[in-house]
Amino acid sequence: xxxxxxxxxxxxxxxxxxxxxxxxxxxxxxxxxxxxxxxxxxxxxxxxxxxxxxxxxxxxxxxxxxxxxxxxxxxxxxxxxxxxxxxxxxxxxxxxxxxxxxxxxxxxxxxxxxxxxxxxxxxxxxxxxxxxxxxxxxxxxxxxxxxxxxxxxxxxxxxxxxxxxxxxxxxxxxxxxxxxxxxxxxxxxxxxxxxxxxxxxxxxxxxxxxxxxxxxxxxxxxxxxxxxxxxxxxxxxxxxxxxxxxxxxxxxxxxxxxxxxxxxxx
Numbered sequence: 001x002x003x004x005x006x007x008x009x010x011x012x013x014x015x016x017x018x019x020x021x022x023x024x025x026x027x028x029x030x031x032x033x034x035x036x037x038x039x040x041x042x043x044x045x046x047x048x049x050x051x052x053x054x055x056x057x058x059x060x061x062x063x064x065x066x067x068x069x070x071x072x073x074x075x076x077x078x079x080x081x082x083x084x085x086x087x088x089x090x091x092x093x094x095x096x097x098x099x100x101x102x103x104x105x106x107x108x109x110x111x112x113x114x115x116x117x118x119x120x121x122x123x124x125x126x127x128x129x130x131x132x133x134x135x136x137x138x139x140x141x142x143x144x145x146x147x148x149x150x151x152x153x154x155x156x157x158x159x160x161x162x163x164x165x166x167x168x169x170x171x172x173x174x175x176x177x178x179x180x181x182x183x184x185x186x187x188x189x190x191x192x193x194x195x196x197x198x199x200x201x202x203x204x205x206x207x208x209x210x211x212x213x214x215x216x217x218x219x220x221x222x223x224x225x226x227x228x229x230x231x232x233x234x235x236x237x238x239x240x241x242x243x244x245x246x247x248x249x250x251x252x253x254x255x256x257x258x259x260x261x262x263x264x265x266x
């Protein structure tokens with residue numbers, strides 16, 4: 001058996017760390033004397049080596065505890081690998097955004113100069129709509145497609161007129177359990193079903209700003225449009241619309257997506 005000092009040297013781990021792991025019930029010595037002295041075995045050394053290796057790849061204390069309590073290591077490591085892949089993707093996106101901003105700065109352009117605001121009138125439309133909640137925004141396309149399929153099932157001859165949008169229904173921004181409504185303009189009101197309803201969408205006067213590129217950067221277009229509304233002294237009169245012009249249904253590259261933010265105003 002090894003004293004905590006001797007074991008610390010063998011494990012290349014500080015005494016402070018060993019005591020901390022003991023306190024949080026992650027790693028305890030094989031034997032503790034009545035006087036509180038800790039003693040460790042070779043088996044403890046092997047166990048600690050595994051803990052340190054798992055910590056090195058970013059596993060949390062709780063994840064390591066689940067492994068030590070019998071959880072499948074392969075499953076836990078697979079989950080961590082997926083998390084790292086998402087972090088790498090986000091870092092790549094952040095680098096691209098930074099380079100884009102730096103390029104515009106070098107050209108003497110404003111960061112927001114890529115946008116232009118237009119004042120438009122959207123006419124009255126007959127529309128069908130579906131209200132619901134999706135797990136997160138990545139499920140948006142599935143939600144839209146399911147709305148179209150259900151509408152067509154009960155209205156096989158109903159024709160769309162090329163105008164569709166999303167409104168977000170919750171009071172604040174949501175990353176999960178996103179409450180929204182998908183709306184698509186059609187030639188006439190049709191047969192309703194469990195999830196598909198019809199209504200007349202009234203004419204609106206709106207500030208429109210077109211965003212080209214990935215949906216993750218839509219906040220820039222929102223900010224530009226909101227500033228324009230404020231500068232003009234307008235009041236937002238209804239829910240903001242995200243109008244989808246080009247997307248995954250007709251474009252392969254996210255940079256070629258085109259979305260128009262429409263803010264109804266008065």
